[in-house]
Amino acid sequence: MAQVLEFKLPDLGEGLTEAEIVRWMVEVGDVVAVDQPVVEVETAKAMVEVPCPYGGVVTARFGEEGAELPVGAPLLTVAVGEGADGHRPAGDPGTGGGAVRAPRAEETGEEKTSEGSGNVLxxxxxxxxxxxxxxxxxxxxxxxxxxxxxxxxxxxxxxxxxxxxxxxxxxxxxxxxxxxxxxxxxxxxxxxxxxxxxxxxxxxxxxxxxxxxxxxxxxxxxxxxxxxxxxxxxxxxxxxxxxxxxxxSSTVPPGGVRTPLKGVRGAVADKLSRSRREIPDATCWVDADATELMRARAAMNAAGGPKISLVALLARICTAALARFPELNSTVDTQAREVVQFDHVNLGFAAQTDRGLVVPVVRDAHRRDAEGLTAEFARLTEAARAGRLTPGELTGGTFTLNNYGVFGVDGSTPIVNHPEAAMLGVGRIVLKPWVHEGELAVRQVVQLSLTFDHRVCDGGTAGGFLRYVADCVEQPAVLLRTL
Known part of the structure; x- marks a missing residue:
């Protein structure tokens, strides 16, 4: 005798309460195996394939593609056991009936009427x-x-x-x-x-x-x-x-295109708004001669082996600077009114994708060399563009590196990635006239900016951090003191 089991949207971790159905991977009537992915959903953190814990025949699906469901809402029902192949519950649309849409939590003011029934769901x-x-x-x-x-x-x-x-x-x-x-x-x-x-x-x-x-x-x-x-x-x-x-809505002019703030875009909006509300930030910046850094990178890549990326060298400089100025590798516990300083560096980096801005996190960046950082940046960037980042790869950062120079921008005053305390911004590296060794020369110049939470440190500490980063960019040999 077949038994119909209901599979609900599981808790996806990191405090997530809802998810949007991106793509169904099974149809009503399909036979599924235990732990087979049945639906791809998008949360505020990433896109995830959800496996079904039951094996049998799919008898119903709840939710159309594009619908948002709260955690715990029914996803599908599966007939398991003997006779499951021919099982069809009463009222089920079958393979030709399409998906049955489950009510969402935010739509509870609406009633869904079941055909052939005098009751209202x-x-x-x-x-x-x-x-x-x-x-x-x-x-x-x-x-x-x-x-x-x-x-x-x-x-x-x-x-x-x-x-x-x-x-x-x-x-x-x-x-x-x-x-x-x-x-x-x-x-x-x-x-x-x-x-x-x-x-x-x-x-x-x-x-x-x-x-x-x-x-x-x-x-x-x-x-x-x-x-x-x-x-x-x-x-x-x-x-x-x-x-x-x-x-x-009187303040909103008529017409135009409305885009819901949900998914990744909604999560970014919420986090940036919270950062602006809670963090008293300040920004300092400096121009640096990156000519020697670019020469050092070219020499590394000419020696054979894996190519070293520029962002990996900048990340290595950041971890060395944070070792000297650990105040910037911290967060503020507002309830306890304490500054919590971390003993590790989980380095986030801003990555622009088709789904919006995400900040993958390189775990224990202070323990990685330039080759290891290059490989991890490449892996996380590819996963971000494919929408395969896990919630764990998008959380837990202690400091963020933002390379907005890839967009052809010289400078910026970035918003701190809450709940972190600081972010280093890197502009484009461009040829400019520069006084080098007492003479005017054409050099490769970059603008560096540091936005920091003024609660964790004063301008002297922030300025010292940024000056050390600039010194390492101008004279990469300075890094040898910390290697």
Whole structure:
């Protein structure tokens, strides 16, 4: 007898709560083996192939390509055991029916109706159970609470079967459907304790928060939730909702192309915004004569063996400089009000890909020579462009090297890669007139910039670090003192 098992989107680590389906690797009706990759998903960190822990016949898929699913949401069902080849659960679309789309956590204000059934499926989830589904009896649809209109109960008392439910004070953490809802409220200075959730057991949905923000905007742009009061039963009136939406988006001109901030782009936006909010950064820069460094690299590569990249030499200079100025290889623990100094260097480097900017991390860079650094940079860059970087290869950095010179740029004031304390920027190496040994000459000049967290050190330390880096660029033999 065949048994149908449900495979849910697993926890992908690094605190990730959702993923976007990029490509299905199996169809309904396909036979899969244990640990066979069945879907490729994109998280805020990387693209990952997800293997299925069951072997059998795929009976259903949940989620179309491009859909976002929370961790714990159903991905597919597999019929295992004897007779699995001919198994088809009731209502399954089969091979010709296509994929069945699972509700996403952020869409919990919408109801998904199952064909041939009088019940309505409403998807919702929490951090403990992100993908539970409940059945709502048909009579609730006729009770005055329309799909997606449960947000009305977020600001006033909820309504079930036409009867008002009084708001109750909340003790302890406010129950919300997902971390996205909590973040949305935090970004708009909205106190979740002032809301009454329209979800089961008072769970606050995304629709609840969005309605509260629209209502606040309609009443004069207040960011706090409106006071509890009577609200028309049933769906929000279209004219009021339209006016509220118009107020919120009045600063955005019509037309244009809208691109959602999600995936890698969304993660970069969140991290850079946090860095700007939390880190009091400062930048210093210096021009350096890189002629001797370029000659040294040419000599290394002429001697045979693996070619040494310029970024590897700059990375080696960085690790030597951090050994002299360890204050810049640190982070700030804001809760403990302490500066945490690391005893190792995990060197991040900015890499531009088709999916956006990513920062792969070279582990224990201080223990690698120029050849080892060159090989690791090449491996991580290739993986970044192919979207195969793991979450572990994108986190844990202690210092970042940003070679924006590859874009033909001379200088920059980079944003520190939170939660690190500093970033070295390297501009393009270009021929310029330069005073060399007392005479005017044409030399290969580069601009170096250091952006640092002013909480971890003062300008003297930052200037000393940058000057040492410049000295090594101008006279590579200085590195021999630390080798």
């Amino acid at each position: 409403v998807g919702y989830g929490t951090s403990e159970a992100p993908a539970r589904r409940r059945r709502v009896r048909p009579e609730r649809r006729a009770s005055g609470v329309a799909p997606g209109a449960g947000a009305a109960g977020a600001v006033v008392s909820g309504r079930v079967n036409g009867r008002a439910r009084a708001a109750e004070p909340v003790d302890g953490p406010v129950p919300v459907i997902s971390p996205l809802v909590r973040r949305l409220a935090r970004q708009n200075d909205l106190d979740l304790r002032e809301l009454t959730g329209s979800g089961p057991d008072g769970l606050i949905l995304r629709a609840d928060v969005e309605y509260a923000l629209r209502a606040a905007a309609a009443q004069g742009g207040r960011t706090a939730a409106p006071e509890a009061g009577p609200h028309p039963a049933g769906p929000v009136r279209e004219d009021a909702a339209a006016a509220a939406v118009g107020t919120v």
